[in-house]
Amino acid sequence: MNRIRVAIQKSGRLSDRSLELLQSCGLRFARSKDKLYWYGKDFPVDLLLVRDDDIPRMLLDGVCELGIVGENIAEEVMLESDEVDGLTQLRKLSFGGCRLSLAIPEDSTVKSAADLDGCRIATSYPALTNSLLAKRGINATTVKFSGSVEIAPGLGAADAISDLVSTGTTLRANHLVELETLFESTAALYGKLDKLTDEKQAMFDRLLSRLDGVLLAAESKYVMLHAPRNAVEEITRLLPGAENPTLMNLEGDPDRVALHAVCREAVFWEHLEALKAAGASAILVLPVEKMLG
Ligand code: PRT
Ligand code: ZN
Numbered sequence: 001m002n003r004i005r006v007a008i009q010k011s012g013r014l015s016d017r018s019l020e021l022l023q024s025c026g027l028r029f030a031r032s033k034d035k036l037y038w039y040g041k042d043f044p045v046d047l048l049l050v051r052d053d054d055i056p057r058m059l060l061d062g063v064c065e066l067g068i069v070g071e072n073i074a075e076e077v078m079l080e081s082d083e084v085d086g087l088t089q090l091r092k093l094s095f096g097g098c099r100l101s102l103a104i105p106e107d108s109t110v111k112s113a114a115d116l117d118g119c120r121i122a123t124s125y126p127a128l129t130n131s132l133l134a135k136r137g138i139n140a141t142t143v144k145f146s147g148s149v150e151i152a153p154g155l156g157a158a159d160a161i162s163d164l165v166s167t168g169t170t171l172r173a174n175h176l177v178e179l180e181t182l183f184e185s186t187a188a189l190y191g192k193l194d195k196l197t198d199e200k201q202a203m204f205d206r207l208l209s210r211l212d213g214v215l216l217a218a219e220s221k222y223v224m225l226h227a228p229r230n231a232v233e234e235i236t237r238l239l240p241g242a243e244n245p246t247l248m249n250l251e252g253d254p255d256r257v258a259l260h261a262v263c264r265e266a267v268f269w270e271h272l273e274a275l276k277a278a279g280a281s282a283i284l285v286l287p288v289e290k291m292l293g
Contacts, residue, residue, distance in 0.1 A: 048064055057077060132182040
């Protein structure tokens with residue numbers, strides 16, 4: 001069957017952004033009644049909607065060719081199954097950001113991660129936690145919790161936890177303090193790339209090229225401004241990630257030109273202030289929707 005299957009999270013933090021990303025690559029799906037398998041309408045790419053924890057295993061078992069999942073989960077599954085090279089991270093994505101951190105009770109005597117040697121650490125990510133602690137020369141016992149890890153110290157089940165943190169609200173609510181970040185994670189696109197037929201490989205390449213266009217466009221801006229002719233060089237240098245701007249004459253103003261450029265990096269207020277200080281005026285920053293080539 002020459003169709004590609006992409007697994008994404010059915011419902012949770014990564015679901016909406018994963019679907020939006022695929023849709024912005026031009027994929028359209030016929031939603032099935034059971035909502036688990038969506039058929040790709042004008043591109044031979046079908047969607048599987050599953051629990052995020054199942055995605056790496058499905059990739060390793062060949063149930064799907066692509067999957068969007070947090071690096072935290074992909075790393076954990078690869079480590080616990082000893083298939084560290086089993087999945088290829090194709091692209092890191094800009095959502096689902098969080099960190100796997102060690103945290104201890106507010107009244108703990110532990111001062112640093114090194115003090116956790118010989119302690120019990122509750123976590124949903126035992127393989128990843130053990131491997132990261134081992135790299136620091138810390139030998140602790142992990143206690144696996146599938147959810148509500150933050151209650152483990154209060155129950156007397158652990159001395160510390162290793163859990164995902166984004167705002168820190170959950171830790172504070174449970175009287176825990178963050179000790180150290182072990183791992184920074186975002187969502188990422190993973191693939192199982194061996195044994196692809198030529199036809200699938202071609203679809204893969206086409207999809208990835210569209211995805212790159214979307215990802216590049218997301219952080220790119222089209223900047224238009226007026227500049228003194230003699231400041232064009234400096235102004236081009238101040239534009240983040242811009243090359244070869246287009247220059248146009250300004251009717252009735254021989255000393256100034258209109259300058260247009262694609263900036264391939266984020267444009268912040270600080271950049272605009274610097275451009276203004278260098279003599280630029282009428283500065284406009286526009287979003288870029290798609291990019292190819
Ligand atoms: O049902 P399913 O198994 O698919 O979903 P799930 O409940 O296991 O996952 P979900 O939707 O909660 O998270 C999916 C992915 O989002 C995770 O694997 C991470 O890659 C990423 N992510 C980003 C997070 C967080 N931020 C996050 N804050 N995953 C979980 N949390 C939890 C954390 O475990 C803790 O309980 O949120 C709490 C901490 O949040 P703060 O804001 O209070 O610090
Ligand atoms: Zn999950």
